[in-house]
Amino acid sequence: xxxxLDEKGFTLxxxxxxxxxxxxMTSSVIFASTNRLAEIEEKRFxxxxxxxxxxxxxxxxxxxxxxxxxxSENGKKYIASSANAKLFEYQLxxxxxxxxxxxxxGVTFHPNGSVQEFGKLLFETKKGIKQVTIYIGKGKLNYEx
Numbered sequence: 001x002x003x004x005l006d007e008k009g010f011t012l013x014x015x016x017x018x019x020x021x022x023x024x025m026t027s028s029v030i031f032a033s034t035n036r037l038a039e040i041e042e043k044r045f046x047x048x049x050x051x052x053x054x055x056x057x058x059x060x061x062x063x064x065x066x067x068x069x070x071x072s073e074n075g076k077k078y079i080a081s082s083a084n085a086k087l088f089e090y091q092l093x094x095x096x097x098x099x100x101x102x103x104x105x106g107v108t109f110h111p112n113g114s115v116q117e118f119g120k121l122l123f124e125t126k127k128g129i130k131q132v133t134i135y136i137g138k139g140k141l142n143y144e145x
Contacts (some may be wrong), residue, residue, distance in 0.1 A: 020106065042125055043094050049132070052090065053107060056080050060109035066116075070106035071098045075124075077143070095126045107134055 010018075043085050052069065060067035067082040075098030080087040092098075098105070099122035108116040118136040122129055132140040 038095065038126060042096060042127075042130075045093050045096055046130070046132070048090070052080060052088070053134075054077075056082075056087070056107070057109050057113050057115075060111055061113040064111040066111060067109045068106060075099070075102075097124050098122070099124045099129060104134060 042088075056067045056069055063082060065083045067080070069080045070072050073077045075092075077089060077091045078098075079089045102118060102122040103119040105119050107121075109117060114137055115134055116133050121132040122132065123132070134140075136141070
């Protein structure tokens with residue numbers, strides 16, 4: 001009697017090869033998406049910071065009082081206030097902080113909406129130093145990489 005081997009399945013080596021290829025493809029996708037998420041988070045932060053500056057300037061004009069944004073000592077969060085009342089507080093995303101070399105440690109708006117100090121806010125990010133320039137006058141911002 002002859003016995004025939006039933007060859008309807010895959011061998012162990014074939015399965016290991018397919019699984020290793022899938023693992024390599026999956027890890028490359030995860031790596032690429034993680035970098036992209038960090039990039040999106042950084043852009044979102046700078047967009048939100050710009051909106052917070054505009055909100056603070058509007059508050060100063062409407063309430064006819066000085067309004068401030070001040071960064072914490074470690075540069076990991078900022079607090080906005082007007083007439084000694086805290087308006088809002090924002091925690092910076094991980095990987096972003098105000099640099100110790102920054103010429104400004106905060107922004108102050110006069111009741112007429114003009115900025116008191118002008119200069120550069122330097123932020124340390126995972127991709128290097130990013131700069132936000134506050135111009136004299138009506139507090140226009142410019143973001144530079």
